[in-house]
Every structure is written in structure tokens, then in C-alpha cells.
Amino acid sequence: MNMQNAPDIRELSYAEAIREAMDIALGSDERVVLMGEDIGVYGGAFQVTGDLIDKYGPDRVMDTPISELGGAGVAVGAAMTGLRPIFEFQFSDFATLAMEQIVNQAAKIRFMLGGAVSVPLVMRFPAGSGTGAAAQHSQSIEAWLGHVPGLKVIQPSTPEDAKGMLLAALEDPDPVMIFEHKILYKMRGPVPEGHYTIPIGKAAVRREGKDLTIVATSLMVHKALAAADDLAQNGIDAEVIDLRTIRPMDRDTVLASVRKTGRLICVYEGVKTLGVGAEISAMVAESDAFDYLDAPIFRLGGAESPIPYNPELEKAVVPQVPDILNAATELAQGRL
Amino acid sequence: MNMQNAPDIRELSYAEAIREAMDIALGSDERVVLMGEDIGVYGGAFQVTGDLIDKYGPDRVMDTPISELGGAGVAVGAAMTGLRPIFEFQFSDFATLAMEQIVNQAAKIRFMLGGAVSVPLVMRFPAGSGTGAAAQHSQSIEAWLGHVPGLKVIQPSTPEDAKGMLLAALEDPDPVMIFEHKILYKMRGPVPEGHYTIPIGKAAVRREGKDLTIVATSLMVHKALAAADDLAQNGIDAEVIDLRTIRPMDRDTVLASVRKTGRLICVYEGVKTLGVGAEISAMVAESDAFDYLDAPIFRLGGAESPIPYNPELEKAVVPQVPDILNAATELAQGRL
Amino acid sequence: MSDPNTPYAIRTYDAETLKDALRKMFLIRKFEEGAEDSYTRGLIHGTMHLSIGQEASAVGSCMSLSDADKITSTHRGHGHCVAKGADLGRMFAEFFGKEDGYCRGRGGSMHIADVEKGNLGANGIVGGGLPIAVGAALSAKRLNTGAVTVCFFGDGANNEGAFHEALNMAAVWKLPVVFVCENNRYGMSTSTEKSTAVKHIADRASAYNMPGTTVDGNDFSAVAEAVDTAVAHARAGNGPSLVENLTYRWRGHSKSDRNRYRTKEEISDWMARDPILHMSALLVEHKVMSEADVAALETETAQVIQDAIAFANASPAPTAAEATRFVYTDGEAA
Amino acid sequence: MSDPNTPYAIRTYDAETLKDALRKMFLIRKFEEGAEDSYTRGLIHGTMHLSIGQEASAVGSCMSLSDADKITSTHRGHGHCVAKGADLGRMFAEFFGKEDGYCRGRGGSMHIADVEKGNLGANGIVGGGLPIAVGAALSAKRLNTGAVTVCFFGDGANNEGAFHEALNMAAVWKLPVVFVCENNRYGMSTSTEKSTAVKHIADRASAYNMPGTTVDGNDFSAVAEAVDTAVAHARAGNGPSLVENLTYRWRGHSKSDRNRYRTKEEISDWMARDPILHMSALLVEHKVMSEADVAALETETAQVIQDAIAFANASPAPTAAEATRFVYTDGEAA
Numbered sequence A, B: 001m002n003m004q005n006a007p008d009i010r011e012l013s014y015a016e017a018i019r020e021a022m023d024i025a026l027g028s029d030e031r032v033v034l035m036g037e038d039i040g041v042y043g044g045a046f047q048v049t050g051d052l053i054d055k056y057g058p059d060r061v062m063d064t065p066i067s068e069l070g071g072a073g074v075a076v077g078a079a080m081t082g083l084r085p086i087f088e089f090q091f092s093d094f095a096t097l098a099m100e101q102i103v104n105q106a107a108k109i110r111f112m113l114g115g116a117v118s119v120p121l122v123m124r125f126p127a128g129s130g131t132g133a134a135a136q137h138s139q140s141i142e143a144w145l146g147h148v149p150g151l152k153v154i155q156p157s158t159p160e161d162a163k164g165m166l167l168a169a170l171e172d173p174d175p176v177m178i179f180e181h182k183i184l185y186k187m188r189g190p191v192p193e194g195h196y197t198i199p200i201g202k203a204a205v206r207r208e209g210k211d212l213t214i215v216a217t218s219l220m221v222h223k224a225l226a227a228a229d230d231l232a233q234n235g236i237d238a239e240v241i242d243l244r245t246i247r248p249m250d251r252d253t254v255l256a257s258v259r260k261t262g263r264l265i266c267v268y269e270g271v272k273t274l275g276v277g278a279e280i281s282a283m284v285a286e287s288d289a290f291d292y293l294d295a296p297i298f299r300l301g302g303a304e305s306p307i308p309y310n311p312e313l314e315k316a317v318v319p320q321v322p323d324i325l326n327a328a329t330e331l332a333q334g335r336l
Numbered sequence C, D: 001m002s003d004p005n006t007p008y009a010i011r012t013y014d015a016e017t018l019k020d021a022l023r024k025m026f027l028i029r030k031f032e033e034g035a036e037d038s039y040t041r042g043l044i045h046g047t048m049h050l051s052i053g054q055e056a057s058a059v060g061s062c063m064s065l066s067d068a069d070k071i072t073s074t075h076r077g078h079g080h081c082v083a084k085g086a087d088l089g090r091m092f093a094e095f096f097g098k099e100d101g102y103c104r105g106r107g108g109s110m111h112i113a114d115v116e117k118g119n120l121g122a123n124g125i126v127g128g129g130l131p132i133a134v135g136a137a138l139s140a141k142r143l144n145t146g147a148v149t150v151c152f153f154g155d156g157a158n159n160e161g162a163f164h165e166a167l168n169m170a171a172v173w174k175l176p177v178v179f180v181c182e183n184n185r186y187g188m189s190t191s192t193e194k195s196t197a198v199k200h201i202a203d204r205a206s207a208y209n210m211p212g213t214t215v216d217g218n219d220f221s222a223v224a225e226a227v228d229t230a231v232a233h234a235r236a237g238n239g240p241s242l243v244e245n246l247t248y249r250w251r252g253h254s255k256s257d258r259n260r261y262r263t264k265e266e267i268s269d270w271m272a273r274d275p276i277l278h279m280s281a282l283l284v285e286h287k288v289m290s291e292a293d294v295a296a297l298e299t300e301t302a303q304v305i306q307d308a309i310a311f312a313n314a315s316p317a318p319t320a321a322e323a324t325r326f327v328y329t330d331g332e333a334a
């Protein structure tokens, strides 16, 4: 893991970092409640809430029935009337049941009411493939919510960001959707103690480089960094940007990098067509950075397919380090 | 309306053209059933089914309870077991309630079952703004479904296409989602008699031109054509492409045009960020047509906002003819 | 007044309260007639759902609510809004898409809310308000505000999954919420017989282990008695209830309705059971008001509507430059 | 055999049918033990939901179904699949992600289907199969096939909106479908007491005006009687029913379960009520089989499982080049 922070900071897993953020929030603000399926004694399907119920009890760490639409709606109503719910979908796939409340209600209520009320709601979406759980438990739907004005959509890729951005989300007066890649939950990294926030809407340059820009999201950030190390050995100096926020997207950081490198690859796990990389690409292609482009903008996204069960097939449908390496090499050498 | 067909063909409204397609389907295939809310004696919220119930009865033209998720799921199950349902959402906004069945089931069942079964299902989504129905009745969500492998997603813009593409959808063994702009329902145009199909996946060049390419969808095709007429008077010769299908997108037609004109504007009503235009732009930016681009790729999409009620505001948040005209003029003159 | 044959409303409320209730019923009727008239004259953009004929349900259901209590409303929500104490001028202004409207012209008829009075808003999504109401009740319970939420919804909405999920959660968590179903026999064109497997929506209360009552929704006193009881039950910490008000909408579902799904006779039968006439008669019979008082009230409320329309007409329209304001709170001036 | 004290199963089925039922129960148990073993040995990728302890529910519910009849199944669906006549080798092959699997390795345990035998598939979405089952019943009714659909779902699923919408539509349209709730007391870690406002899921049948029955789901005969009755009701054109089988899963929800939500005693109490022992005892008592026959059957089925595993191991894996095959039908070789 490529962290800016001093090495003496203790390490936590991504899941532990999120739990710590929720612990701080529950401890310091009585309005905060956690809601979700099996987040109580079970500790959550991915053990993110863990034992928080033992500390805060079932009124603060609420197990909901298996009722995603209703549960999300309860969270919306609660957020409108004084609570600060953090709602966990057990898998982001199940949020398909709750799109009505997320998109028609949470995202629009403030606007539709002319600013008369806000909906300070945080929702957490364990997302992505790699666990062998097949097509209905492995999707990446962040592009959908990124398309919805009124929402903010983030995808932290490190434990430090996971904690700091969740705490930022809780301070945000509007609904914030957090996509957490399941494969990241066990990844460890340094995490500052206590309360701190990392701003929503700011990308992070994880590696500076001059030959090409790789903009990646979530788990793909780590694959891009691994590829960049290999590329360096071949004399190609890649800049790796962790987008971190899908909505609102950090135009400035991405464009500055492209102006410098002249080449861009977008790496994301969601389906390529109409995925996050489409927006990154289009944002660059319509900007003044277009004039700096020395090559087409390459997108490396998920295959045009649901996620298969068989592990080899499952790997084949999302970008892997060698795919990034190949694409970057071709692009840097002007062969794309 | 800009039609390729002979002028002596009788004219129908877009809604009538769809109804005629459904009439032909109901009349020629006993497996076809229509399902939806108030599509029976009410004739549908937009009078698209009209009086079909009088001809085919309530077993073929089925009023469903107000149960979008369940209704969609019933359609999926029926399609898996021998029927050919055409399911109408009363407004596309209400499909947010049914995303689970559309995305997790209809789109994936064939894949998840290794090809053991298909889901020949047609769904119709009255979409878009302009009716003063405000934020929960005016959205454009075609980009969401365009992001979902397993679905085909179309947006016919003329009565002729509406009929021919619906009949093509019915012959398709896989689920086809049809987005129909509500403002188009009353638009009239020539429609061939009898059964014919217009292929899914093929864009139409509605106007040839050499100076710039405008790729537009649905209602925006007509706005783009109006703008193109004005542009012509200013000596700018725009090519207008009606994308017609969002998934799978007609790469060849778009790229050929861009290679010719070197300039591209994407015009679509959905929210700009992560909307259909993002994919059009990215598809071009990653292709060999990139080398032919003389200017950044301009996107004219919906504002980053829900649709407001007030009619002036409502107009302000989606592209209008003058917006297209201005953008095209700037682009053609190299001022973008 | 303690004669048990005396209707609940007469036994329970003082004269001022009863007059105010009738006044609100007049205001709802006249607001909607004014809205209809404005619509016909082309002043209104969009659609409109009128609740004329259902006034007793709206007003009767809000009798024991204070401004601290909440309601969630529906697409057919003008009545609820007035019943909860809204200003008619701001309602018309919203209808006209003006800056003085409750939503500053952004929401329109289907989204009118009055947060200060506890109306969390109409909703364009059938059933959309049901879980939101449960969320408001959860806030009340957790934050110990003592507030109760009344959740209005239609017979059509009772077949949405949201209904099931919301009622179940409210029951499991024993939340202070009252589900008020306004059963006007149709969801758009679809009758309850064709859409709903039970005769009465309140028959479904047993599936959530909560009290369920069906009352004549055109009888103000019956509605008030049922909902007051349910509100008291909720307020005492005993959890949710389901009350079904049997009523009828005189007008079409919206302006595009051809009324092919019902008969003229059915409509006129129900018009003969006008909830306002019924309420007026009750108050006259029990000498709360004279016939002349009622007539005066009618005249007074007609004037309120005229003034409200004038206010709305005079209100400025939002400017296109502000079309995307209010999407996010950040950087927004309060 | 006409003694009314004789259990339903003994009165109703011939010896071969009863033996086959017990055989299927053994196969389910042993399939899952084999699956568990493979999982422990790292042969399985992904997750796994075992139904050990629930075998009577799966087999008893399919007794009066032919291959033309349909079922929809759940994430905990191995039992349903075997009960409906699946080949164990192809099931293991799917579990192992192989080309001979029912889904050619694309679906895995959570999506196993056997369309030829009428199993429309397990489902990864809790409640996802409920409306699909209603759709299959609609096809049967419209196309006059005479088929009935049995829809399996769990107690947890009963709180999904899909449950409500599906049951209501099935009832309104009088469709030939039987909703079989396998109430094993928990949805993952959440007990029905904590999640569900009624004691028994079948108590909700009245909200859909359909028959509802709760039976001992570990008693094969009781399950068969209840579901056979409901299937006959559906087949006769009388519409849907809801049957609730009270049962228990011995294993954790999935492999990651720490079992913190239930006691060891509860688990062992239920293990003492083993549906296979119960069924074996019934058949021995009524002289359908001897104890030796039962033992032989157990040995025989253990061998079937070994062969099935060997078949699955030998089956080729799909190749990455075909990763995106089967997304669309077009251009797909049959």
C-alpha cells in the first residue's frame, strides 16, 4: 500500500478502519444510528460492524428485517427528522431493491422541497467481484449512483481514506454513498488515530509520473500501482491517480495530470460501457486537456458480462495487473 | 420529421405506432401478453395501449396492481416459461422499484444458467421531461440500463422506428428495454403498414453533413435536426446521427461519421455526468477516429440536477435547440 | 355531552376546534376547485390530483396532531397539507411554480411539503412515503420527542412492497406511527377488487399484528375517532395501527381520466354522501353552528382562496439561472 | 391403509415412492456433507448455504409434482434441486465450476437450475424467486399447461416487498402456485421474533385471502400432506396457498457464521429431531422398509455421491476465452 503518512502510524484493516470511524461517530453523536441486515451480533456479512453492538446496543446498531427498500426508506425518513443513519446494504447488489428510495427520495427531496430540508444520510455498499459469489453478489453499480444529482458517491481505496471519508460523509448535510470493495476489507494500512476527515471530491495522486496517467478506482488503484512498478522497470513512468470520488469528480487533478503526461488510461472494475471510465474519458475529451493528448484515451473496464462463478472466468472479466501493464505499454509506445 | 420513406405512407403518432405494433403482436402470437398499470380500460397513462383491451380482453391486456417489482418479476417468470410479455412501466421513474428483477434476474438469468434458458421480455419505459410532472416523473435512466450486460436498450425517436423496433424486440430472444420519450407520443410521422422490423443496434444517419457530427438520442434527435437546419443557414453542414440503440451501441456508424467530420457533439437529455453521451464520447476517444478529431468532443446533456417543476426551470435543465446551435457553432469555428 | 349516542367529535372537541375543522374542509374543497379552475384556464403546468370528496379523511386524521407531529402525504395531498395547517397562498404559489411556493416552485403539486408544520411532503411515488413515515417515527422514538407520525396512503399503494416492509418494521420496532389508508376504491382506474386480494385494506393489519379499523371516511367524526385512538395508542408507546377511511374521489384520477372504469351512478351516489354537508349537518344538529354560520364560513373561506390565488399570482417566478440550486446543501445560503 | 391414524404419507404413496423420497433425503444430506467436505478441502470457491436438517421440507414439498411442474428455489437450494430430480454429478460439477455443471460453471451453488426437470433455479436474491414463480404460474394458466409452480422461500424472505406483491398478484389472478415457506427460525442471524411482526409466516395468508397452513417441517408426511393439498387446490383452478414448514438448519448460515445468535442447546434440540431419522423410523414402523433396507439405502446413496464427485472432478473447466459467452442468445450455437 502506497501511503503518504508516516510509517509509525499503526496499521488497521480497511474493515477495522471503517468500524473505527463508526465507533467514533456513535460515541460522539447520539443522532448516529447504524442500520442494516445482520450488523448486530453477527457483526455484518463482512464483519465491518463487528462487535459495535456490544458497546452501543441494539437501538444504535439496528438489525433490520430483510427489507432493503423499506430499510432505506426508514433511513431517509430518519435522516429528514434528526437522526444520522449509516445504512449498510449487505451487498451492493441488493441496493437494486432500494433504488426508488435512494434515487427518487434521498437524492431529490432537498431539491424538490426547494431547500426546506436536507437528508444527511450515509449508505455503505460492499461491492465488487473476486469472492466467488457469482453474478448477483459481485456487481459494481457505482456508475448508476454517480449519474444521480443530489448524491455524492465515493470509493475509498485505503484504510486511511475509508475512515477519513466516512467521517467526512457524516459531516456532509447531503446523502453520501460509499462503495467499499469487498476484497479491500482485509487489506491493511496505516490509519491515524482519532477523528479526522478526508475531503469528498478530491482525487489523490498515489504515484507521480510523467509518461502516462492511470486513473483508477477502488481495488483497481492497487492493481494500477502494481502495474506502475513493473512499468517503471521497463522505463515507463506512470502517474497513478486514485479517483476516490465518483460524484463530484475531481476534474482539476485528472486534467492537470493529463496535461502533463498526454496519455490516459482509465481502470475500473464496473462494466466498461457506461462505467466510471466513460465519464473520466469524456471529461478529459471535452476539456482543454484534449489538446495535450498524444494518443487515444484507453479504458480498461469490466467485460460486457455478468460476473461468472468459476474463479478463472471471474478473473477474466475484470482488469488484472497484466492487462494494465499491457495496455500501458502499448499506449506509452504509441501502439494503441 | 426526417424520414427515409416514401411520402405516401400514412402518418401515425408515435403512440399509435407502438399500439399498432402491439396489436400485430397480440394478433399473430398467442404467447404475447401486455402487462402494466392501467393499460386496460384506462388505455395507459399515455394512452399507448388505448383500446387494445376491447379487442383482446383482460387476459391478454393485463392491468397489474401497483406492484412494479412484483409485476416485473412476474413478467420475467412468464418469459422464462413460454409467454412473451410486453411490460409497461407507467413512468420510467417507477422502474427504480424494479431494478432488482430487471438487472439481477432478467439480464443475468441466461448467463447464470449457462444458456439453459432465455428471457424474451420486452419492457417499455415512458421517459423524459417536458410534461411539468417534476422530479419523480421526468427522469432519464437509460444510461443505467445501458450499463447492464444481458439487456438491450433502445430509444426510438420516430413513429416508424417505434413500431419497427418494438417488433424487432419481440423477435429478440433476450430482454429488450424500450425508452419512449413522453413528448414524442403525440409526434406524427409516416409508418409502414403491417409487420416490419428495424434492427436493434443500428444507428440512423438522419442528415448527412461534412462539418461536424451530432449524435443525439430520442427527442434530442429532433432538436438536433432543427439546429442543423439553422446551422446550414450559417454555412455549417452538420451530420445528425440518431443513435437509436444504447446497448449495443453502433460503433461503426458513429466512428465513420467522426472520421469524416472531425468534430463531435453528443446531445442527450439524461444527466450529463455518466449519461449516454459519456459513452459515445469515450467510445470515440478510444478509437482510431481519435486521430481524426479536430476539436474536443462536446457533450450537451442534462444539468446536474433533478427536473424542476416550474416550466422555465424545466426547460433550462435539458438541452434546447439554441444550446445545440451555440455549441455546434462554437465547435465548428474552433472556439471550443 | 356525555350521552354515548352523541357522536365522538361532538363529545370530544370544543366548538372552536369543530368550526376550525369544518373551515379546513371548506378550504380544501375550495383550494381544489380553485386549482381546477386555474388548470382549466391554462395557468398550471403539469398534472393535478384532486381529493374533492375526501375532505373528512384528511381533516379527521389530523385532529390530535400538533405541529411537532409529522405526516407523510401522497400525490393526492392538498387536503393533508391544509389539514396540517398550511398557508393557502404558499400552496397556490407552489402550484403556480413560484418562489413563494412551499418548494420555491421546484416541486409543484406532487411535492408540496410544509416542514415547519410537520408535513414531510407529498410524494410522486405511490407508497414512497410509507417507509419515510416509519423513519420519522424512528427518530421520534430514538430522540424521545413524543411525536407521532400519520402516514397517508391510498388503496392502490397497499399493493406496493413498500407497504409491507414499512408496516412490518413499524410493528417489529413498535414505533409511533399511524398508517391511514384513504381507500377511495380505485388506484387510478384499477378497483380494489381487481388489485387487492382482501376486501378491506385494514384486513391486512393482522399480518403485522397491529390494530386495524375500517371506518366511513366521509364521516368526520368516525375518522377522527379511529385516528385519535390510534394516535393515542402510538403516543402511549404501544406501536402502530392501521386505519382505513372508506371514501371516494369525485373527480377523475387526474386531468386525463376518461372515467371508463366506473359508472356515473357510482359517482353520483358518492356525491350524495358529501363529507362537508355531512359535517355541516352534524355541527348544526348539535348546535355548534347555525346554518347561517356555516354559510358565512363558506363565504369567508372562498375569500381566503381568492386572496391566496392573488398572493400566488403576485409571487415572483424563479429564474432559470437558479435552476440547479438546492441540489446540494454545500455553499447554499440559508 | 385407510385407518385415519395412519400417517398421510403411508396412506397415500406406494412403497417405491416412499423409498425414493427417503433416498432423496439421503442424497441431499450427503450431497451437502460432500459439498462441505470439498469446501473444507479448499476445492470450492465462493460461498455455500447448507440445508442439512431441512430435507423433509424439500422432498415432502415436491411429492405431487411432475417434471412439467415448476419450482423456484433459493440460495439454500440444493435440497429443492435434488427433490425435483436433478443429477448429482451435474450438481457437483456446478459447485466445482465445471462445464458439465447445470450452469456450465457460470452460476455456482447459488444459481443451480435444472430447467428440464422444472427447477427454474436457485436465486441469490432473497425473495427474488417469488414473483418469478408467479410468472411461471401465469404462463401455466394462459398456456393451459396444467402445471403448478411450487415457490420455495425462507422466513427471512417473507419480509421482502416481493413477497407481498407476489402473493397478492397470485391471489388476485387465482394462479396455480404454492408458496412454501421454509421457516428455519432465522434469516442469517436475525430471528423471526426480531424481524417479523407475526408469529407464523402462514398467519400472513389471510392478507391475501388464501389458505395458510403451518406444519412440522421435519415431518415428511406432514409436509407432503400440506403441500399435496395445496398443489391439488392449485391444479383444480382454485388459486394459490401458503404452506409454512417449521424446520431448522443445523449448520451456520454460511461458512462465515460464528453462531452468536443462537445457543448450542437450541441446535442440539433440533438435531435430535432429524427429519431423516424420523422418516426412516416411519417407513420401518409401517413396514415399508426394514432397518437393513435403510442402511443399504444409506450406503447406496453414499456411493452415488462419491461417483458424482468423481464425475465433477473429471469434468473440464470452462476456458477464460469463453468468459463472456451466454450473455446474449444471438449468435450463440445451440
Ligand SMILES: Cc1ncc(C[n+]2csc(CCOP(=O)(O)OP(=O)(O)O)c2C)c(N)n1
Binding pocket: B037, B066, B068, B090, B094, B097, C075, C076, C124, C125, C126, C127, C153, C154, C155, C156, C157, C158, C184, C186, C187, C188, C253
Ligand atoms: C410507484 C408508482 N407507481 C405508479 C404511479 C402512477 N400513479 C400515480 S397515482 C396512482 C394511483 C394510486 O392509487 P391510490 O394509492 O389508491 O391513490 P389515489 O390516487 O386513489 O388517491 C398511480 C398508479 C406512481 N406515481 N408511482
Ligand SMILES: Cc1ncc(C[n+]2csc(CCOP(=O)(O)OP(=O)(O)O)c2C)c(N)n1
Binding pocket: A037, A066, A068, A090, A094, A097, D075, D076, D124, D125, D126, D127, D153, D154, D155, D156, D157, D158, D184, D186, D187, D188, D253
Ligand atoms: C435481497 C437480499 N438481501 C439480503 C441477502 C443476503 N442474505 C442471503 S441469505 C439471507 C438470509 C435469508 O433468510 P431466509 O429467507 O430465512 O433463508 P435461510 O437462509 O434461512 O434459508 C440473507 C440476509 C440476499 N442474498 N438478498
Ligand SMILES: [Mg+2]
Binding pocket: C154, C155, C156, C182, C183, C184, C185, C186, C187, C188
Ligand atoms: Mg385510491
Ligand SMILES: [Mg+2]
Binding pocket: D154, D155, D156, D182, D183, D184, D185, D186, D187, D188
Ligand atoms: Mg430462514
